[in-house]
Amino acid sequence: MATPDLDLEVDCVSKHYGTHRAVDDLSLAVRRGSFFSILGPSGCGKTTLLRLIAGFLEPDSGDVRIGGRSMRGVLPNRRPVNMVFQHLALFPMMSVGENVGYGLARRGAAQPLIRERVATMLKRVGLPGAEGKRIDQLSGGQKQRVAIARSLVLEPTLLLLDEPLGALDLKLREHMKIELKQLQADFGTTFVYITHDQSEALVLSDHVAVMSAGRFEQVGTPQELYYQPQTPFVAGFVGANNRLTGTVARADGHFVELESAQGLTVQARSSGPIAAGDAVEAFVRPEVVSLARDAAELSAPVQCFVGRVDSLLFDGANSAVLLREVRTGTEFRVALPQTGEFADLREGEQVAFGFDPQRAVCFEVTRT
């Protein structure tokens, strides 16, 4: 039954705390050598899931298989899995070399072998000769590498990472993202990475699972999640999005016409069967919306609106503008084109904007 190239299979696993379902009948499979992320807001159960895989928690039902072998009843120190902790949990009472060699020593490896393996591993993570250093002599990025080296030296089937970049400042986090991806490609170990930061998940992963309230909303490549979200939660959580709620005025199978509570009518691609009169929400990405000083410049499939500039959000390449639709006051976030064409845009100015209905997506609101 176990497919040979799956390193991790989670099979209908549940974990309850009282009546709260932290992990709710969840299944997933991770291919050998891939970088898999679990993305979700805090409290969605992703840490519980990670601890179930690591063995710090036992599932109430279901099974976790690692490398095709069931982990039921196998303690964390016997699983072919290692974990990089949120605050890294390096041992401050030991040197860098002792930290990296700890797992090997616990396995009863001979001292010369440990020394050799530790030296090789430190070289591979870019810290050659750091064995004698104390942990508090390292920078944030170096600690990160030691934590990863400490786990990878044991050659685990699976490396679990629990938001290890969370404690770093922005600049270092961007840098470590790239480094982490390179390390994973270099070692070829399967990484399971949990984070609440969608940019980390999108940049690093081969596959991402978006998690909410103990369940996966959608599992797919970063591109799939971004361009073809399957649920309103994914559309709202992954990337920035304009969200419009209302009822369906017209539906023709592929497209719907949504009328918002403020009276704005927009067309969007429908996701799943939607009939007229349904309560729906539509999502439009800021970069899908095009701007024009003259409405005639916007080409045919585009539906046009007129907006007044509410505020300018300058952020280099990620600059955007907040528009208020003139007639209904609906707010839109629109990305500014890189060409610098609208660099002279001022607050209060009126502009035309519009988007292709094919690139906006509409979901039926599920009542809970």
Place this chain on the structure above:
Amino acid sequence: MTATASADLAAPRTRLALLLLFAPALIWLLGLIVLPHIDLAALSLRARVAPRTYEFSFDNYRTFIDEPLYWHTFVRTAAMSIIATACTLLIAFPTAWYIVKIARGQTKSMLLVLCLIPFWVSETVRTLGWMILLRESGVVPHFLVALGITAQPVELLYHDATILVGLVYTSLLFMIVPLANALESLDDALIEAAYDLGGNAWSILRQIVIPHAAPGIAAGSIVVFMLTLGNYLTPTLLGGKNSLWFTEQIYAQFITRFNWEQGAAFGFLLLMLSTAIVWLGLAVTGQRFGDVMRRA
């Protein structure tokens, strides 16, 4: 110019304020610790040659060496104190671990209060409590007979083990508090990480928990050892005539025999003993006194 002048004016005033702030501590140190010890040192180094005439001499220290009873008591007190400290550590460590790492919320604070409650009663009353429990006609021997374990009531007082029980009981809190402080600062993730990397309970205790808690262990041990070594009441009441505690010798010299010179010499020997053993303990475990006191 004016700035310098005002600074000059301010300087003596600041110095005076500083002096006044330090005054209570200085008076306490000088008046209650340094001066009496200088006097004791002087006392211990003189011998009475005729009524009201004294001479400088090492006689008091020589008596200690020549008289086997004295140095036997001395060595015995030291050994028993070390054993008592070790027993206290062995009991306090799991207790502190449970309070800090396992108990949650209300249970946690309640357990700490439970440790503290016995100290609301004076040491004498607490020790008398033990006597009520352990004496031949007391509660425990009575139960042992009732349960058929012993045929006749046995005398549980006046044994070395009884003294140890009393000493450990008296010292427990002073070990639990620094240990709990030290364990509190130990991040649970370190234990999980070690476990994840293949460690077992014993290796984690040895390589992660004990090195982290070392300053707390040292601080607690120093306090408990000093309290035990200088304890008078517990060994006397629970050990009776057999207790042979060195503080009893000091008491006897000062009070019973009016031999202040000999008593002062004994006092100094006890001070040297505790200093030597604390220093040795720190040296063996590779710690510095300042670190221990700061981190405990």
